[in-house]
Amino acid sequence: MGPIGWQELLILAVIGILIFGKRLPEVGRSVGKSIVEFKKGLAGVDEEIDAAVSEKSKQVDTDTAHTTEAETHATAGGAA
Numbered sequence: 001m002g003p004i005g006w007q008e009l010l011i012l013a014v015i016g017i018l019i020f021g022k023r024l025p026e027v028g029r030s031v032g033k034s035i036v037e038f039k040k041g042l043a044g045v046d047e048e049i050d051a052a053v054s055e056k057s058k059q060v061d062t063d064t065a066h067t068t069e070a071e072t073h074a075t076a077g078g079a080a
Contacts, residue, residue, distance in 0.1 A: 020027050 016024060
């Protein structure tokens with residue numbers, strides 16, 4: 001089974017016209033809007049994931065800075 005050829009597309013178009021008739025453009029618009037909404041939803045999920053990862057990264061950086069600062073003070077205090 002290979003890619004869809006022009007013969008198959010022609011058969012699908014004829015079947016689509018027979019089934020949907022005058023409503024075919026309306027059905028096409030509906031499918032197009034559905035695809036756009038789906039892509040917007042995926043973009044929203046990606047933004048939420050990026051925000052969560054960024055927030056977690058900042059938290060880890062802050063924790064690391066506090067740990068390093070405490071180690072510096074402990075080392076300086078022990079040497080004195």
